Amino acid sequence: MVVRASRLSVAPMMDWTDRHCRYLHRLMSTQTLLYTEMVTAPALVRGGALHLLDHNPAEHPVALQLGGSDPAELAEAARIGAQAGYDEINLNVGCPSDRVQSGAFGAVLMKDAALVAACVGAMRRAVDVEVTVKCRIGVDDQDPEYILPEFLSRIVAAGVERVTIHARKAWLDGLSPKENRDIPPLDYPLVHRMKELFPNLHISLNGGITTLETAQAALDAGLDGVMIGRAAYHQPADILCRADRLIYGTGTDTTAEATVLAMLPYIEAHLEAGGKLGSVTRHMLGLFAGRPGARVWRRVLSQGAHLQGAGTALVRDALEQTQEQTALAAAARAV
Structure with a gap:
């Protein structure tokens, strides 16, 4: 293996x-x-x-x-x-x-x-x-x-x-x-x-x-x-x-969006065990690199992850704002 x-x-x-x-x-x-x-x-x-x-x-x-x-x-x-x-x-x-x-x-x-x-x-x-x-x-x-x-x-x-x-x-x-x-x-x-x-x-x-x-x-x-x-x-x-x-000729492609959603239960467990949100989200900042919305994704997580009470709601909010930026960029290209 x-x-x-x-x-x-x-x-x-x-x-x-x-x-x-x-x-x-x-x-x-x-x-x-x-x-x-x-x-x-x-x-x-x-x-x-x-x-x-x-x-x-x-x-x-x-x-x-x-x-x-x-x-x-x-x-x-x-x-x-x-x-x-x-x-x-x-x-x-x-x-x-x-x-x-x-x-x-x-x-x-x-x-x-x-x-x-x-x-x-x-x-x-x-x-x-x-x-x-x-x-x-x-x-x-x-x-x-x-x-x-x-x-x-x-x-x-x-x-x-x-x-x-x-x-x-x-x-x-x-x-x-x-x-x-x-x-x-x-x-x-x-x-x-x-x-x-x-x-x-x-x-x-x-x-x-x-x-x-x-x-x-x-x-x-x-x-x-x-x-x-x-x-x-x-x-x-x-x-x-x-x-x-x-590389391996198996499986199908994954996406950054699906990865974010799949991380939420892990983040919840980490927080319940006394961990800090930023310890996990710092590794997620590059998920949308090179894509519309990458800046807002990084900004929301970077500014909010260390605030008291920050949790998965912040990650969901960052994802929603990123998706909005992606949709706006797609609409602008279609004009």
């Missing part, structure tokens, strides 16, 4: 792909593989922060991304994650933030393929679910043409069968995490060459992909999967509402 789902996945994104976001995304696509935010192994093993693993059964297929560099600790964190019900455990070898570097994990691990191999080997021995890796093509002054094949060889020898490659270097010194998402040039051809070198390795492409058509082109060119990050968050309907039909 997870291997098929990984034809398209939503990238793990800190502060974004939390459980509310993942539930929203699942309503739009029943097939796409979803990822948690990165959870550090020390937080689970030493800190006992098991609440970070909370998820709704409806989210499946869903993968847990871990950060860390100690094989024994990662193995224990993977065991905890698998016990919590995650379908896949992924090791982060791509995050370039200073905080991650200080913990000796993330993209800095591209410099130590042997350690990464030891980590994933220990994780695989600890769990029955699949252990995967998300990496960069290299860091700093490394030559990706040399370093990436060596890196992949090591993790494949350790038993990794699926990898997601962000087709950019990470510059650990001199660029911020935000700049590392845009400034280093993309090298898609290199990722395609890795597929030729490792034909039995399931390779997903990540980085700079903003449409389903681009994703399908990568699949048609021989890659096994595509991972989309910011576009799937900021324009989720454009990416996910057509994904089941276009």
Whole structure:
């Protein structure tokens, strides 16, 4: 199930792909593989922060991304994650933030393929679910043409069968995490060459992909999967509402409007449990991106979600105003 789902996945994104976001995304696509935010192994093993693993059964297929560099600790964190019900455990070898570097994990691990191999080997021995890796093509002054094949060889020898490659270097010194998402040039051809070198390795492409058509082109060119990050968050309907039909050849398209209505019972339950409306609706702001009414949708939710007593009535009001704007725009085009 997870291997098929990984034809398209939503990238793990800190502060974004939390459980509310993942539930929203699942309503739009029943097939796409979803990822948690990165959870550090020390937080689970030493800190006992098991609440970070909370998820709704409806989210499946869903993968847990871990950060860390100690094989024994990662193995224990993977065991905890698998016990919590995650379908896949992924090791982060791509995050370039200073905080991650200080913990000796993330993209800095591209410099130590042997350690990464030891980590994933220990994780695989600890769990029955699949252990995967998300990496960069290299860091700093490394030559990706040399370093990436060596890196992949090591993790494949350790038993990794699926990898997601962000087709950019990470510059650990001199660029911020935000700049590392845009400034280093993309090298898609290199990722395609890795597929030729490792034909039995399931390779997903990540980085700079903003449409389903681009994703399908990568699949048609021989890659096994595509991972989309910011576009799937900021324009989720454009990416996910057509994904089941276009990427998986099953099901029918969903709509932003239907997704809003389907979210209402979830929001009600969240509020009844003492949660805040804004914790959920902040992930819904991009539902109508690029459409008439998108501005009023964002404005009503942004201004009202944090007011005392705000609930699903506000979401319904935002939807009604958005639909009115859509109808006005359609009437204007018809004149």
